[in-house]
Amino acid sequence: MGIILASLQINNTIIENNLIENSRYGVSIRNKCDGLFISKNSFLNLTNGILGGFSSMVTNIIVTDNNFFDFDIYNTIYVPLFTKNQWSRNYWGERRLLPKLVNIRLIINQETFPNSEIIPWFTMDWFPAQIPYDIDR
Numbered sequence: 240m241g242i243i244l245a246s247l248q249i250n251n252t253i254i255e256n257n258l259i260e261n262s263r264y265g266v267s268i269r270n271k272c273d274g275l276f277i278s279k280n281s282f283l284n285l286t287n288g289i290l291g292g293f294s295s296m297v298t299n300i301i302v303t304d305n306n307f308f309d310f311d312i313y314n315t316i317y318v319p320l321f322t323k324n325q326w327s328r329n330y331w332g333e334r335r336l337l338p339k340l341v342n343i344r345l346i347i348n349q350e351t352f353p354n355s356e357i358i359p360w361f362t363m364d365w366f367p368a369q370i371p372y373d374i375d376r
Contacts, residue, residue, distance in 0.1 A: 241285070245269040255279050256374060265289045274299045281306040281374050300324035306371045308332050330368040339364040 241262035242254055251274040259265045260283035268275070268290070282289060282305065289302070300323070307329060326341050343360040 241265050241267055243267045243269065244272065248272075250274055252276070253278070257281070258283070258374070260284050263287050272298070275301070277302045278304045279372065279374050281372075282308065284309045298323055301327075302329060303327045304329065304368070304372060306330045306374065324362060326362055326364040328366055328368050329364050330371045331364070334369050335367040339367045 241259050241264050242257065244252065244266070249268065249270065249272040252272065253276045254266060255276075255278050257280045259280060262284075263286045265280070265282045265285050266275075266277065266289065277289075277300070289307070290300070302325070304327075309332070324343075326339075329339070331339050341362045341364055343362060
């Protein structure tokens with residue numbers, strides 16, 4: 240089971256030092272969120288990627304110093320359009336000499352546009368980690 244954030248308003252939340260495995264999503268957000276810091280976690284065997292289930296506006300996501308193993312990298316994150324997010328120093332299951340392309344699916348705010356399309360997008364982890372992090376669980 241992943242982590243579900245279901246409060247009415249989630250601000251400046253830290254998700255740190257977790258092992259999340261065999262889940263649909265690593266983290267699922269059900270309402271508004273401004274400021275989400277995801278660090279020092281290990282994600283293994285996720286069906287639909289790292290983040291998902293957004294029902295409202297989510298802004299300022301920072302994903303850094305995590306381990307990602309055995310999941311579909313092409314279905315990585317669902318975020319509303321124009322969301323600021325940063326990916327940095329994550330380990331992606333193998334040594335990488337080049338930056339890691341992080342595939343994203345953008346959705347326009349479903350409350351405003353209930354029939355909006357999913358738009359393929361991407362961001363970069365410019366400095367991926369070369370070896371997995373030793374994360375306390």
